[in-house]
Amino acid sequence: MAVVQIDNLVPGMTLKRNVTDRSGRMLLPEGATLDTKHFAIFRMWGVLEVEVAGESEPEPDEPQQGGEVDPELLAKASVEVRRIFAYNDPEHPAIRELTRICIKRKAAHEA
Amino acid sequence: MKHSRHISVEQMVQDVSTIHSLPMFYSQLSEAIDHPRSSIADIAKIISEDLGLTARILKLANSPLFGYFSKIETITQAVTIIGVLQVRDLALALSVMDVFSGIPESMVNMEQFWRHSLATGLTARLVATSQREASLERFFVAGILHDVGRLVMYIRVPELALELLERCRSTGELLYRAERDLFGFDHADVGGALLRRWKIPARVAQPVERHHLSQMAEQYPREASILHFADIVAHALQIGNSGEQLVPELDSAVWERLSVSCHYLPTLVQQVDSTFNDTVQVLFRSDASA
Numbered sequence: 201m202a203v204v205q206i207d208n209l210v211p212g213m214t215l216k217r218n219v220t221d222r223s224g225r226m227l228l229p230e231g232a233t234l235d236t237k238h239f240a241i242f243r244m245w246g247v248l249e250v251e252v253a254g255e256s257e258p259e260p261d262e263p264q265q266g267g268e269v270d271p272e273l274l275a276k277a278s279v280e281v282r283r284i285f286a287y288n289d290p291e292h293p294a295i296r297e298l299t300r301i302c303i304k305r306k307a308a309h310e311a
Numbered sequence: 312m313k314h315s316r317h318i319s320v321e322q323m324v325q326d327v328s329t330i331h332s333l334p335m336f337y338s339q340l341s342e343a344i345d346h347p348r349s350s351i352a353d354i355a356k357i358i359s360e361d362l363g364l365t366a367r368i369l370k371l372a373n374s375p376l377f378g379y380f381s382k383i384e385t386i387t388q389a390v391t392i393i394g395v396l397q398v399r400d401l402a403l404a405l406s407v408m409d410v411f412s413g414i415p416e417s418m419v420n421m422e423q424f425w426r427h428s429l430a431t432g433l434t435a436r437l438v439a440t441s442q443r444e445a446s447l448e449r450f451f452v453a454g455i456l457h458d459v460g461r462l463v464m465y466i467r468v469p470e471l472a473l474e475l476l477e478r479c480r481s482t483g484e485l486l487y488r489a490e491r492d493l494f495g496f497d498h499a500d501v502g503g504a505l506l507r508r509w510k511i512p513a514r515v516a517q518p519v520e521r522h523h524l525s526q527m528a529e530q531y532p533r534e535a536s537i538l539h540f541a542d543i544v545a546h547a548l549q550i551g552n553s554g555e556q557l558v559p560e561l562d563s564a565v566w567e568r569l570s571v572s573c574h575y576l577p578t579l580v581q582q583v584d585s586t587f588n589d590t591v592q593v594l595f596r597s598d599a600s601a
Contacts, residue, residue: 248574281547286427301577
């Protein structure tokens with residue numbers, strides 16, 4: 201059981217819990233098998249994360265895109281981004297996520 | 312609190328608010344909007360008198376960012392479809408950009424300054440959209456205006472402002488903290504005071520005034536929180552430059568209150584990146600001549 205961000209969902213996953221939009225309207229019931237068409241619907245209704253069965257902690261962050269970016273650029277970007285974030289708590293979830301995005305973005309820009 | 316240089320927020324904005332005043336047209340527009348008997352046609356007429364502005368409002372309203380359903384071809388349509396107050400907010404955002412010119416390049420690169428402001432405005436608007444807020448243009452305009460206090464400082468106390476910039480460059484301090492240290496207040500306070508003098512509604516002025524102290528925005532806490540966060544994202548993405556070199560500190564209480572999911576952040580950044588350049592083109596088109 202895990203909460204998976206919509207970008208990391210893969211067709212074939214099984215829902216652990218009903219997916220609802222913000223106002224609680226049901227979009228897809230638990231037990232349904234996800235397919236790509238559902239992802240579009242989730243996006244349309246502003247669903248950001250869903251709970252799926254069976255998955256262990258999802259850590260598929262770097263594998264898909266990390267391969268394309270030069271690790272050296274990534275390291276350089278990382279130093280720079282961490283420098284500008286000096287006054288923020290690196291353990292804060294929002295800052296951690298923002299730092300991660302910025303490092304990837306910066307490295308991709310310089311590639 | 313020690314005020315090493317004796318100048319108050321009010322003194323700071325006193326002359327600036329009269330020399331760098333909003334175009335007459337904005338006060339005419341506000342008056343017409345507030346007048347109970349004016350019609351949409353009256354309001355549209357006032358806007359249409361400024362051709363450059365009209366063109367930019369229409370372009371902006373038709374840009375993908377705004378995503379209104381039908382094509383907007385006239386100001387009357389814009390006023391009807393987008394709403395009177397929203398059009399006024401857009402007009403405000405666009406006309407303020409023309410007010411401040413002639414600040415020496417050594418102090419601030421105006422294009423970079425407005426790029427940062429615009430990135431903040433776009434981010435604030437996108438976050439507000441995801442939060443299902445109404446009247447999105449006030450978030451956009453608050454973002455555009457959030458650092459005007461800094462421009463006031465550059466005009467009013469250029470030596471001190473330059474000193475601050477250099478000090479932060481060498482010590483790695485946060486600029487808004489150094490401002491507080493030197494003056495006893497920061498650019499957000501100055502911006503708020505200027506906007507109040509310009510008689511900009513509090514729903515825009517207060518978030519601007521409190522974007523570094525969002526917990527103290529009594530009337531408009533949500534707006535101030537969204538602006539606070541949008542400023543941080545704009546700094547993190549390093550789009551443009553307002554003078555501040557580092558990312559301001561995120562207030563974790565503000566983050567809690569916003570109830571934005573971390574999983575939304577990649578989407579947010581992607582949306583900012585994809586709309587930013589289009590919006591720059593619309594807004595800066597006439598800047599080359601200004």
